[in-house]
Amino acid sequence: MRSLIRAKESVVLLMFIVVFAAFAVTTDRFASVDNLLNIARQYSELAVVAVGLTMIIITGGIDISVGSIVGLSSITLGVLAGQMHMNVWAACAAAMAVGLLCGTLNGLVITKLGVQPIVATLAMMSAARGLAFVLSGARSLADFPDSFVGLGQTEVGPVPFIGYIPLSVCLALLLAVCGFVLLRFTSLGRMIHAVGFSEEATRLSGIGVVKVKVFAYSLTGLLCGLGGIMMTARVASSVPDAGNGFEFEAITAVVMGGSSLRGGEGSIIGTMIGVAVMGILRNGLNLRGVPNTWQVLFLGAMLILAVLADNLRVWMRSRLESRQQALEPSKAEA
Amino acid sequence: MKSSRTLAMVCAAIIVLAAIFAINGCTRRTTKPTTTTTVTKPTSTKHKRKIVFVMKLIGIPYTNVCEEGMKKAAKELGIEAEFLGPSTGGDTIQQISIIEDQISRGVDAIVISPNDDKAVIPVIQKAMNKGIKVFTWDSDAPKSKRIFYVAAADDIGIGEIVIDRVAKEIGGKGKVALMTGSPNALNLSLHVQGVEKGVKKYPGITLVKPYIYNDDDQQKAIQGAITLLQKNPDLAAFACVNSPGVPGAARALIQTGKDKKIKIWGLSIPSENRDYIKQGIVNGLTIWDPGKLTYVTTKLVNDYLDGKKPRDGMEMAGVGKLKVSPTGVIIMPGLIITKENVDQFNF
Known part of the structure; x- marks a missing residue:
C-alpha cells in the first residue's frame, strides 16, 4: 500500500488497467494483437518525443514547440529528399540536425536570455510551424525512394506470442530504455533531477545549471527531429502539419505518468505508460465510432484527472510520512 | 503482515475495477445515441453491413449536412453507417490514424474525403489489401487505389x-x-x-x-x-x-x-x-447539396458492395443524371443560388 502511494507510476498504471480493461470488454477487436500493434505504431513517434519532454519537465521547464519541430523536421526531409533529390539518408541527418538546432535554440533563449520556457517555446512553436509551411509551399511532399518508405513498414520478428513488431516501435522502446538509464543511473540524470528540485541549491553546489537545461532542450529537439522522420516514413509523405497537437498529447502523457510540473520528479516508465493510455484511449474511441470532437473532450478530462490524482498521491504521501514520523518515537521506546 | 495488506489492496482494486465495468456497461447503452452517429435498423441478427465515412473535419455546418444525408440513406438501406473525422482542420495525420483504426475494426467500406491526396495513398492500399473497399467523395485521391470518387461538381x-x-x-x-x-x-x-x-x-x-x-x-x-x-x-x-x-x-x-x-x-x-x-x-x-452528395455516395457504395457498379448517365432519384468517367469519377449536377431562390434551399 505504502509503496503504491510512493510510486510515481501508480496512478497512470491504474488508469492504464482501467481504460484497457474497459475497452477490451466492451469493444470488439480492441484487444487483438493486430490492433494493439497498430496503436503502438501510431504512437511510437509520440513516445520518442515524450522521452525528451520528460527530462525537460523534470528540470522544471516545459516545451510546447515539440509538435511544430516534428513538422519542420518532416518538411526538411521532404524538401531535401523529395524535391531536391538529395540522398534520403543525408536528408534524414539534415532533418535531425534541424530538430537539434531548434531544441538548442529553445534552451539558449531560456537560459541565456532568461525567457520563460512557455514563452520561448511558444515562439518556437509558431516559428517552426510557419517555416514548415513556407519551405513546403504549404503542400505535402511525397516523392521518396522505396528504401525509405519501406522502412516505415518494416517489421522485426517473429517475437513469440506477438508476431512481427514494427521497427518504429522497437526504436521507441530502445530510446525509452536509454532515457531510463540516463535518468536513473548517470550523474547527468541526477543533475537533471537536482536542477528541477532546487535550481538555486544546484547552482550553489557548482553544477552547470545552464548546461543541464540546454542539454534537455537540445535532446528533445533531436528526438523531435527523429519523430518527424518516423512519421514521414509511416505515412510515406512529409506533411507541414505533421505533429499537430503533439504538445498536448505529449504533455498529458508525461504528467499522467507522474512527472510533476513543479519539477524535480519524473519517470520514463510512467511517461511510456502515459503514452500507451493516450494511444488506447484514442484507438478505443475510434473503434467505438466516437466522433473526434468528443474525443478531445475526453483527453482534456484525462489531463485534469491525472493532475488531480497526482496531487492526491502527493498529499497522501506527505500524510503517510508525517504519521510515520509521529510513530518513530514510540517504536524506539518499544 | 505486509503481504496480507498487499493482498487486501489487490482485492480492493479488483472490486473497484468490477464496479467500473458495471457502470461502463450501463452508461454505454444509454449514452450511445448521443456519442455516436450509428444508424441502425433492427432487421436481422446476422452481420450488418457497416460503412464508415472519414471526413477532413467534423463539427462544421457543411459536414453536419453531409452526415444527415448519410444517415438518411443508411436508414433507407437498413445498414450501419458512421461519420468520423478529425476535430481540427487540416489534421492529415489524425485522419490517417482514424482510417487505420477503422481497418483494425474490420468495417465493410471506408469512404474518405482526404485532407491530403498523397498522404492517404499507403493507408488506402493497406485497407484494400485487407479486403476493405475504399471510396472517396467530396475530395479525391486520384493516384490511390480507391474504387471510385463521387464529386459534387466538376x-x-x-x-x-x-x-x-x-x-x-x-x-x-x-x-x-x-x-x-x-x-x-x-x-x-x-x-x-x-x-x-x-x-x-x-x-x-x-x-x-x-x-x-x-x-x-x-x-x-x-x-x-x-x-x-x-x-x-x-x-x-x-x-x-x-x-x-x-x-x-x-x-x-x-x-x-x-x-x-x-x-x-x-x-x-x-x-x-x-x-x-x-x-x-x-x-x-x-x-451542390452536400446532404444529397453524401446520400448519393452512400447508395452508390452500398450498390457496389452488392455487386452493382455505377453507369454513365444513370438516373438518381431527386438528383438527376450522373456523369461517370472512365477514371472512376462520378459527377453530380450543381446549383446556383442568389437572392431570388435562396429560400428554396433548406441546408
Missing part, C-alpha cells in the same frame, strides 16, 4: 463559375481577392486552378497575391479578409472557394463598414449566408 468548373460570376458583378475589371481553405486539399486546389484559368478571359481583373488560406476556420477567414482589406483598400470583390470563406468575408466587410461596396461570390452553403444574401452583402453562391 472541381475546376466550380472555380470557373465563381470567377465568371464575380467578373459579371464588377463589370470585368478590378482587384479580386481569392480565399480558400487548406492548400493541401485537392478539391480546393482544383477550385483555385479553375479560378486562375477562368480569370484569363478577363484582362481587367487581377487576383491579389498571396491568396487567403483560412484552414476551414471561420475566425481565420475573417482575420485574413480584414488584413487583406487593409492592404488593398481598392479591392473590388472576394471570390471564395471553401464554405467558411463567404460568411467570413461578409463579416469582415461588415466590421470594416465596406459591405455592399465590395462584392462577394463563392462556394458556400445557403443556411450560413441566407441573411447576407437577402441583405445583398453576399451576391451569390454556387453549391
Whole structure:
C-alpha cells in the first residue's frame, strides 16, 4: 500500500488497467494483437518525443514547440529528399540536425536570455510551424525512394506470442530504455533531477545549471527531429502539419505518468505508460465510432484527472510520512 | 503482515475495477445515441453491413449536412453507417490514424474525403489489401487505389463559375481577392486552378497575391479578409472557394463598414449566408447539396458492395443524371443560388 502511494507510476498504471480493461470488454477487436500493434505504431513517434519532454519537465521547464519541430523536421526531409533529390539518408541527418538546432535554440533563449520556457517555446512553436509551411509551399511532399518508405513498414520478428513488431516501435522502446538509464543511473540524470528540485541549491553546489537545461532542450529537439522522420516514413509523405497537437498529447502523457510540473520528479516508465493510455484511449474511441470532437473532450478530462490524482498521491504521501514520523518515537521506546 | 495488506489492496482494486465495468456497461447503452452517429435498423441478427465515412473535419455546418444525408440513406438501406473525422482542420495525420483504426475494426467500406491526396495513398492500399473497399467523395485521391470518387461538381468548373460570376458583378475589371481553405486539399486546389484559368478571359481583373488560406476556420477567414482589406483598400470583390470563406468575408466587410461596396461570390452553403444574401452583402453562391452528395455516395457504395457498379448517365432519384468517367469519377449536377431562390434551399 505504502509503496503504491510512493510510486510515481501508480496512478497512470491504474488508469492504464482501467481504460484497457474497459475497452477490451466492451469493444470488439480492441484487444487483438493486430490492433494493439497498430496503436503502438501510431504512437511510437509520440513516445520518442515524450522521452525528451520528460527530462525537460523534470528540470522544471516545459516545451510546447515539440509538435511544430516534428513538422519542420518532416518538411526538411521532404524538401531535401523529395524535391531536391538529395540522398534520403543525408536528408534524414539534415532533418535531425534541424530538430537539434531548434531544441538548442529553445534552451539558449531560456537560459541565456532568461525567457520563460512557455514563452520561448511558444515562439518556437509558431516559428517552426510557419517555416514548415513556407519551405513546403504549404503542400505535402511525397516523392521518396522505396528504401525509405519501406522502412516505415518494416517489421522485426517473429517475437513469440506477438508476431512481427514494427521497427518504429522497437526504436521507441530502445530510446525509452536509454532515457531510463540516463535518468536513473548517470550523474547527468541526477543533475537533471537536482536542477528541477532546487535550481538555486544546484547552482550553489557548482553544477552547470545552464548546461543541464540546454542539454534537455537540445535532446528533445533531436528526438523531435527523429519523430518527424518516423512519421514521414509511416505515412510515406512529409506533411507541414505533421505533429499537430503533439504538445498536448505529449504533455498529458508525461504528467499522467507522474512527472510533476513543479519539477524535480519524473519517470520514463510512467511517461511510456502515459503514452500507451493516450494511444488506447484514442484507438478505443475510434473503434467505438466516437466522433473526434468528443474525443478531445475526453483527453482534456484525462489531463485534469491525472493532475488531480497526482496531487492526491502527493498529499497522501506527505500524510503517510508525517504519521510515520509521529510513530518513530514510540517504536524506539518499544 | 505486509503481504496480507498487499493482498487486501489487490482485492480492493479488483472490486473497484468490477464496479467500473458495471457502470461502463450501463452508461454505454444509454449514452450511445448521443456519442455516436450509428444508424441502425433492427432487421436481422446476422452481420450488418457497416460503412464508415472519414471526413477532413467534423463539427462544421457543411459536414453536419453531409452526415444527415448519410444517415438518411443508411436508414433507407437498413445498414450501419458512421461519420468520423478529425476535430481540427487540416489534421492529415489524425485522419490517417482514424482510417487505420477503422481497418483494425474490420468495417465493410471506408469512404474518405482526404485532407491530403498523397498522404492517404499507403493507408488506402493497406485497407484494400485487407479486403476493405475504399471510396472517396467530396475530395479525391486520384493516384490511390480507391474504387471510385463521387464529386459534387466538376472541381475546376466550380472555380470557373465563381470567377465568371464575380467578373459579371464588377463589370470585368478590378482587384479580386481569392480565399480558400487548406492548400493541401485537392478539391480546393482544383477550385483555385479553375479560378486562375477562368480569370484569363478577363484582362481587367487581377487576383491579389498571396491568396487567403483560412484552414476551414471561420475566425481565420475573417482575420485574413480584414488584413487583406487593409492592404488593398481598392479591392473590388472576394471570390471564395471553401464554405467558411463567404460568411467570413461578409463579416469582415461588415466590421470594416465596406459591405455592399465590395462584392462577394463563392462556394458556400445557403443556411450560413441566407441573411447576407437577402441583405445583398453576399451576391451569390454556387453549391451542390452536400446532404444529397453524401446520400448519393452512400447508395452508390452500398450498390457496389452488392455487386452493382455505377453507369454513365444513370438516373438518381431527386438528383438527376450522373456523369461517370472512365477514371472512376462520378459527377453530380450543381446549383446556383442568389437572392431570388435562396429560400428554396433548406441546408
